[in-house]
Amino acid sequence: MDSKNKLLLILFIAVFPFSLFSQSSWISDEEMKFKILVPDNYQKNQFREGTDKILAVLSPDQNVAVRVRAFPASEQVTVDLIQQVFEQNVISGSSRLTQEDGHLNQIPARAAAYAWRYNNMNTVVGSYYIIQNGTGYIVWTLIPRNLLQQRSKEADKILDSFSLLEPSAGNLSVANGFGSPGQQANPQNRHEETQVVLTDFSTGTNPGNDLQLSNISNAFSCFVPTIDLVFGYTGNATGSNFIVKWYNDTHQISVKEFTFSPPDAEAGRGHAFITNNGNPWPGGDYHVEIWHSGNVLGKKSFVVSTQKSQFPESQPQPLSQPGYFSLVSDDACIEHLAPDGYRVSENQTGLSVWKNGSGINMVQQIVIKQNNMQAFISNQISTLKDQGATVINTENFSQSGLQVYQYVYEYGNSLFAYSASENNSAYYLLGFVGNKNERNQILKLMDETGRSFKKANCSGDPGYSGSNPDPVQKSNFMR
Structure with a gap:
């Protein structure tokens, strides 16, 4: 990219030093004749919208998004036209903010930068409009405005790598053997896969322990905090992960992707969800897909409206929720729900282990604050990876005045699901640990407890409430 075309850097001349990705792989699309270099730890999706083919990549913290939209372009299609359509229909x-004709990696391109209010967040968009050899390309990136200085070099490095290929036949492929979650499996190997078939597939709210929804719907209010899906299947799915992909079709973005390993059984059920982190959903059309072994098992569309939904919305769970009691960390001054029946079995400085006989343990940890919460969580995840753990999912959201971070990882046959927050000059971590076969219950416990975090009144005794209180057990374990 020519220096004058570094649109994101034009807006902010002073760029903070930032540790860029250390290992990347080329993603090549032989059909649409392009390739782009993407960090290995980015999420990668590919999908179609009519004749358009879209590659979407997203940083692990979901703060840098890069997309390549490729489509057939007849002689009547101009750069002016594709720019106009993109500005009117996508952003x-x-x-x-700026616009100029120049080059992207020696390819003639029009470059433009925009300020865009997206999902209640101020963002900056950098886009390149290209027409070459009968194909149109829109290569663009999206970064929160407050992170532009820190993350623009990261986005620029990906954009600068965009290159065109010589025409040839094929499909999406990734160098170094990486398989994109949305990539079609090699057809000659599909006969080796055990056939897995969905028996039911529903969206709605309020899943039960049996993974059935209390409210089934394909229309939601923008204020519903969580949208769930549940599904049943037959066929032994072990050996290949289920992948659930959520899309906002109106805004042409990937909302979330979740991967989980099925148990070794001839049938089973699954559950996945998306949350709005306390902000209203963007109104419009959405859909969700379930993938297994490179095949789409099912696809379901739903609508998010700015009007009230037809069924009662999920409300923040009260701390007297049946099946849970209220637990207060006196050290961090944080209150949250905890499942009934758990009793302290191990207690030492900064660590408390609770058990209820189910095999799923609850773990409380207190760490004295050192720098900032985000850096602490990043260091935790980096350390886990260095120790051989597989980090499955990370997420953060605002909850009752606290910023809550959640991360899920596997180590051996065990699954760990943690919620963490900062208060009272301390980092507070609440985790659930058990066998990977208990994945659904572990994730449910993490979600129920983590989304109940709030600042506590620590002026007196923390106390307990709920359907199974145990006033003997105290959660102040730093004393």
Whole structure:
């Protein structure tokens, strides 16, 4: 990219030093004749919208998004036209900041930068419009405005790698043997896969322990905090992960992707969900897909409306929720739900282990604050990876005045699901640990407890409430 075309850097000349990705792989699309270099730890999705083919990549913390939209372009299609369509249909409501004709990696391109209010967040969009050899390309990136200085070099490095290929036949492929979650499996190997078939597939809210939804719907209010799906299947799915992909079709973005390993059984059920982190959903059309062994098992569309939904919305769970009691960490001054029946079995400075006989343990940890919470969580995840753990999912959201971080990882046959927050000059971690076969219950416990975090009144005794209180057990374990 020419220096004058580094649109994101034009807006902020002073770029903070940032540790860029150390290992990347080329993603090549032979059909649409392009390749781009993407960090290995980025999420990668590919999907179609009519004749358009879209590659979407997202940083692990979901703060840097890069997309390549490729489509057939007849002689009548101009750069002016594709720019107009993109501005009107994809980044509607944005304000153009800069525009100039130049090059992207020696490819003639029009470059533009925009300020865009997206998902209640101020963002900056950098886009390149290209027409070459009968194909149109829109290569663009999205970064929160407050992170632009720190993350623009990371995004620029990906954009600068965009290259065109010589025409040839094929499909999406990734160098170094990486398989994109949305990539079609090699057809000659499909006969080796055990056939897995969905028996039911529903979206709605309020899943039960039996993984059935209390409210089944394909229409939701933008204020519903969580949208769930549940599904049943037959066929032994072990050996290949289920992948659940959520898309916002109106805004042409990937909302979330979740991967989990099925148990070794001839049938089973699954559950996945998306949350709005306390902000209203963008209104519009959405859909969700379930993948297994490179095949789409099912696809379901739903609508998010700015009007009230037809069924009662999920409300924040009260701390007297049946099946749970209220637990207060006196050290961090944080209150949250904890499942009934758990009793302290091990207690030492900064660590408390609770058990209820189910095989799923609850773990409380207190760490004295050192720098900032985000750096602490990043270091935790990096350390886990260095020790050989597989980090499956990370997420953060605002909850009752606290910023809550959640991360899930596997180590051996065990699954660990943690919620963490910062208060009272301390980091507070609450985790659930058990066998990977108990995945659904472990994730449910993490979600129920983590989304109940709030600041506590620590002026007196913390106390307990709920359907199974145990006033003998105290959660102040730093004394």
